[in-house]
Amino acid sequence: MSAGLHAPWPVLLGLWLLLCVSSGAQGGKVLVVPLDGSSWLSMRQAVQALHARGHQAVVLVPDVSMHLKGEEFFTMKHYEVSYTQDEFDRFFQKYFHATFERQPLPMKFLKGVEKTKQSSLIYLKTCRDLVFNKDLIRYLNSSSFDVVLTDPLWPCGALLAKYLSIPAVFFLRSIPFELDSEGTQSPIPSSYIPRTLTALTDHMTFLERVKNMLFPLAMNYVCHVCFSPFASLASDLLQREVSLREIFGYGSIWLFRGDFVMDYPRPIMPNMFFIGGINCLNRKPLSQVCIGCFIQALAR
Ligand SMILES: *[C@@H]1O[C@H](CO)[C@@H](O)[C@H](O)[C@H]1NC(C)=O
Numbered sequence: 001m002s003a004g005l006h007a008p009w010p011v012l013l014g015l016w017l018l019l020c021v022s023s024g025a026q027g028g029k030v031l032v033v034p035l036d037g038s039s040w041l042s043m044r045q046a047v048q049a050l051h052a053r054g055h056q057a058v059v060l061v062p063d064v065s066m067h068l069k070g071e072e073f074f075t076m077k078h079y080e081v082s083y084t085q086d087e088f089d090r091f092f093q094k095y096f097h098a099t100f101e102r103q104p105l106p107m108k109f110l111k112g113v114e115k116t117k118q119s120s121l122i123y124l125k126t127c128r129d130l131v132f133n134k135d136l137i138r139y140l141n142s143s144s145f146d147v148v149l150t151d152p153l154w155p156c157g158a159l160l161a162k163y164l165s166i167p168a169v170f171f172l173r174s175i176p177f178e179l180d181s182e183g184t185q186s187p188i189p190s191s192y193i194p195r196t197l198t199a200l201t202d203h204m205t206f207l208e209r210v211k212n213m214l215f216p217l218a219m220n221y222v223c224h225v226c227f228s229p230f231a232s233l234a235s236d237l238l239q240r241e242v243s244l245r246e247i248f249g250y251g252s253i254w255l256f257r258g259d260f261v262m263d264y265p266r267p268i269m270p271n272m273f274f275i276g277g278i279n280c281l282n283r284k285p286l287s288q289v290c291i292g293c294f295i296q297a298l299a300r
Contacts, residue, residue, distance in 0.1 A: 027054035028146040031166065032074065033157030034059060035150075036066045042257055042279055043151065043171055048073050050149075058143070062126050064088045079136050081129045083122070091122060113222055120154075120226045124233060127156035131163060131237050140164055152183075155247050159234050162250045170251040173258060177223040178216070180256075183248025184269045193266045195219070202264045 032047055034040045047057045051073035061068045062081045066088075070076045095115060103111065130136070145166050150157025152170045161168035174180075176196060181188040190213040194200035198215050200208050227244050234242040252271060259276035 027056055029144065030055055030057045031140065031143075031145040031148045031161075032057050032059040033148060033150040033160055034061075034068060035154055035157075036062075036068055038067075039151045039153065039173070040067050042173075043149070044071070045278060045281060046149070046171060057149075058145070060130065062129070066092070077136070077139075079130055079133050081126055083125060088122070091118070095119060113225060116222065116226050120229065123154045123156065124229050127154075127159070127230070128233060130156060131160055131233075137164075152179075152248060152251060155230065155244075158247050158250050159230075159237065162247065163237055167252045168250055169253045169255065171255045171257070173256070174263075175248075177219050179223075179244065179248050180254065180272075181266075182245050183251060184254060184272060185249070186269050186272070187267050190216075194264055 030047075030050055032043065034043050047059065048071075050057055057074040058077050059068070059074045061076050061078050063078055064081050064083060064085045068076075095118070101111075140160075141164055145164075148157055148161035148164075148166050148168045149171055150161065150168060151172050152158050153172055153175055158168055158170070172180075174196070178188055178195065180186075191204070191209050192202060193212075194202055194204070195212055195215050197219075198212055200212055204212060223244075231242060231244055231247075234247055254272045256272065256274050257276055257279060259274050262276065
């Protein structure tokens with residue numbers, strides 16, 4: 001309360017600097033490479049906020065998509081893809097159907113790997129159609145974007161940013177196979193940080209720690225199956241050997257739509273930020289929930 005009285009000069013100087021910066025600042029140009037699906041629903045809000053602050057956003061949209069629709073707060077740039085809306089819809093229907101099938105665990109794991117492989121193939125096609133589209137790349141290269149905003153879950157936007165030498169901001173909920181730790185080079189000690197999908201907590205017995213250490217070996221195989229076609233696409237594009245770590249390491253800033261309230265704490269790097277609250281901006285009132293009925297239904 002008394003800060004303004006005791007230290008008027010630093011405060012005034014601060015305000016003056018702020019005015020100088022904000023009056024001189026101009027809107028930036030943001031290239032948005034969204035990931036179709038729920039990720040876009042969050043990113044859309046971020047793009048809207050950027051627009052409200054005077055920045056200009058161009059969103060790259062494949063001709064065939066699920067949720068990517070035009071809005072007044074960004075410019076859409078379409079690109080052709082080598083599959084039809086019908087093929088795309090049929091693929092995702094099958095995918096979602098298989099997700100809810102009841103099966104023993106080993107079958108579920110194998111099917112899961114197969115499904116992930118299939119879905120990465122469709123993303124791979126989209127990415128190939130994007131980065132080898134000469135006209136589009138020429139337009140993007142000449143448009144002098146300041147930054148690429150993208151969800152690195154499927155790292156095509158990251159690859160494009162690297163190809164065009166534009167800094168990238170990653171915007172994500174989470175990423176499998178601890179690729180974020182790899183990309184940012186944050187330590188991930190097996191004794192303390194439970195790996196995704198192990199259902200372990202940050203308090204582990206000795207045997208659980210061993211499991212936590214061995215689990216990534218199996219996951220490395222799945223990771224290889226999912227991402228090795230992408231790594232070869234990246235190598236084709238950049239015309240040299242490119243590793244996944246290099247692509248994920250290209251992010252200048254990582255914005256995680258999470259929080260340590262929901263996730264176990266882990267070491268982070270100074271370019272990693274947690275913005276989990278932004279999904280709560282558009283909250284709607286809860287409908288009447290009967291907690292008693294809910295608990296009874298669970299117990300049944
Ligand atoms: C972008 O344009 C610059 C300057 O004309 C050129 O040197 C560079 O190779 C282009 N990059 C791509 C990816 O086309």
